[in-house]
Amino acid sequence: MADVRRAADTETRSRRPTILLDCDPGHDDAIAIVAAAHYANLVGITTVAGNAPLERTTYNALVMRDLLGIDVAVHSGSGRPLVAEPKFAAFVHGESGLDGADLPPPTTALDGTHGVEFIIETCRANEGIWIVATGPLTNIGLVLRVAPDIAKRIAGISLMGGGTFGNRSTMAEFNIWADPEAASIVFDYGGQLVMAGLDVTHQFQATPERIAQITAMPGQLASIMSDLFGFFAATYLARHEPGSIDGPAVHDPLAVLALTHPDLFQRQHQHVSIEVSGELTRGMTVIDRRLLVERHAPNCDVLTSIDADRAFELVAQSIAHFST
Ligand code: BDR
Ligand code: CA
Secondary structure, eight states: OHHHHHHHHHHHHOOOOEEEEEEOOOHHHHHHHHHHHHHSEEEEEEEOSSSSOHHHHHHHHHHHHHHHTOOOOEEEOOSSOSSSOOOOOHHHHOTTSSTTSOOOOOOSOOBSSOHHHHHHHHHHHSTTOEEEEOSOSHHHHHHHHHOTTHHHHSSEEEEEOOOSSOSSSSSOOHHHHHOHHHHHHHHTSOSOEEEEOHHHHTTSBOOHHHHHHHHTSOSHHHHHHHHHHHHHHHHHHHHSOTTSOSSOBOOTHHHHHHHHOGGGEEEEEEEEEEOSSOTTTTTOEEEEOOOOSSSOOOOEEEEEEEOHHHHHHHHHHHHHHHOO
16 A cells, blocks of 8 residues: 555656766766666766766666666767866775676667767757756766857756765865866856755665665666665765764765656755865855845755655665566
């Protein structure tokens, strides 16, 4: 009975937006791919250097496409940030970007054109696409510079990044820190913007109970996701003070769920800009939280809280869907 109610609940509150996913898989990017493939009309995946070098994030995206058995184009994008030196996140995701599981090598080929070109062509051919970005914003910044008309053709950009505290430096979250100049272009682009920052993603942790739920599921995808969660949990727990977290923050799927299941979240419409030059604060998302009449006009829906139990249930359902 509870399951029936939950299924009905999920159905009534969900939307099926058309999404183009730009990512750097990455354990949580892999989960974002699963959620996007299940809950959205996923029209393409583009990759960017971030958690690992581009060759590897692209390889990982192809692995995920094959595991899900989906017919979605995968295009490789930018291999380095616009200005910053490339720096990866092996200390969180391992050298491969997806350490921890025995991944079957890709059996399908990469699609030809550069990711930036693919995004421009796809958004010009189809109005109203949501760009979901779960890695450094290099590709999206380039798209907006090379083809400024895209800003008015898309429905918006939903991204994982930023927050009122950092994880790569004191004030900067990894995706923004990795390419602040690109992030600055994106936050200034003038259209709809949704930000899943660390304030909300840290409320969405893969606790041992939640990982056990995935481990108990039958099928190849669930088994691989369980192994990936295990690795991700180990690196997160090792990097945090004992007792400060219950499991890894599952950041990236929230940029998808913010569109497909908006009722899961509380949000605030605020102005956010990117610090590109601060010695201590480069890569920080500067959120204008003042209640003064004279403040910057809001440009972003900042997600502030989440119904984590329901969100994880949705993630689990999406994994179960592809895990045969
Ligand atoms: C972000 O950085 C990456 O390590 C994750 O994939 C996520 O997109 C969290 O700061
Ligand atoms: Ca990511």
